[in-house]
Amino acid sequence: MKVYPTSSTIHTVNASRIQMVDNLITFIREANELLQKELDLSPANQLVTRIISQLSLQLRSHYSPEEIQTVLSNDYIRMNQRNLQDKLSEAECLVELSDSRDICKSESSVLDILTKLPYWNIYKALVSQELTRLRQFIREDVQTEKLPIIFVGSGPMPLSPIILHLLGDVKIICLEMDSAAYDASCILLERLGLEDNVTVVMGNGSEFDYSSYRQIFVASLVRNKKEVLEQIIRTNSDPLVAVRTAEGMKKIMYESIDESQLNKQGWRILGRTCPEENLVINSTLFLERGTNPR
Ligand SMILES: C[S@@+](CC[C@H](N)C(=O)[O-])C[C@H]1O[C@@H](n2cnc3c(N)ncnc32)[C@H](O)[C@@H]1O
Incomplete structure (x- = not known):
């Protein structure tokens, strides 16, 4: 009953x-x-x-x-x-x-240590979801798939760029504006032997020239996402952007994208990945240039 x-x-x-x-x-x-x-x-x-x-x-x-x-x-x-x-x-x-x-x-293998970190699997789940979605949007365009990806806000321990490189077999350019984070990430990548495939450039994502790249990632902790997106659309004629945003109560912790403004700012939402309960806290929005003139 x-x-x-x-x-x-x-x-x-x-x-x-x-x-x-x-x-x-x-x-x-x-x-x-x-x-x-x-x-x-x-x-x-x-x-x-x-x-x-x-x-x-x-x-x-x-x-x-x-x-x-x-x-x-x-x-x-x-x-x-x-x-x-x-x-x-x-x-x-x-x-x-x-x-x-x-x-x-540490004297041990850096890759061994990274893969044993409690959050390694969280990043791996997030990046793998993102890469699968991204590949759907570039519609098996092999040329684009092989172009380097730029990752804005890579931080002192660029786990997402490292995993993107390992899973996607593509070169990654990290953009980092903080000098301590820049130095630490360069040393870590050198210890991993990845310095030729995951390179770091010092600079602010709101001032960078994106014209040579098509695939652009924006990390969740980038604090001026609106300005970064404005700079991308100003300097790139055909960008494909994966920008990490926050939904629901997680907006308290992470800066979210105001989706109601994207169309006006010249963007079209292609799709998104959704957070997995208790594993991935962020969701990622995929954007391309819209038809709306700016
Ligand atoms: C702590 S990290 C997070 C990245 C994370 N490790 C990952 O792999 O996704 C965030 C970094 O973004 C950098 N950052 C924030 N806004 C930025 C911007 N507009 N341009 C470049 N770097 C930025 C900060 O200096 C910080 O080091």
Whole structure:
């Protein structure tokens, strides 16, 4: 016999969901206040590491569209989201920088260490999904498939570019604007013996000339995606862009693309990859030049 919930059980469930959303907003506020106050956002600061992993875990839970809307439209969240993302992005880059330097100090095989990292499989799942979609959009155009891919915002430990190269058998040009991240990634790639196939260029994605490339990736932690996309469309006549964005509650952590503006900015959405629950946190949008004149 099927048991239907009574109105009082529905009421209790709703009340506890409302309380849970309130608690989440309070927690995001506490996390933001802590991150704004702490001077050291490196992994050496355990307070910072702990609060970020709690936040990340909470944002990966399942929420209804209404709950997401309630959190994202909360006044405190709206006013502080950008500053919170800046701190989270700084902390994530510092973790990568520290990991990258530690790995390079080790005597063991760098590739062995990388493939045993807890997040290696997450990156592999994400990049493999992206590569499959990208190949569908270039429609078996062998010429394009073999052209180097440019990856904007590769970071101190360019796992996505490395995996793109290994899975796609294609040269990757990494674009990185931070000098510490640039140095660390060059050393890591040299230790991997990949320096001829995955090369790093120092520069900002919002100023780079993309005219020699067709396939362009934009990392999720790139902080000025709108300007980067503007520069791509300004300098490239036929770009195929894979830009990582965030959906739902994950917009708290990562800068998302305002899809309602893309058409006006000259883009057409070709497709997307979707996050896999508890594995891949980002989704990726695939863009090409639209018919709408700019
Ligand atoms: C921490 S990494 C993340 C990349 C990640 N390791 C991956 O493989 O996907 C993000 C990097 O993007 C860089 N970055 C952010 N905005 C950028 C831009 N507009 N141009 C170039 N690099 C950028 C930051 O300096 C940072 O090192």
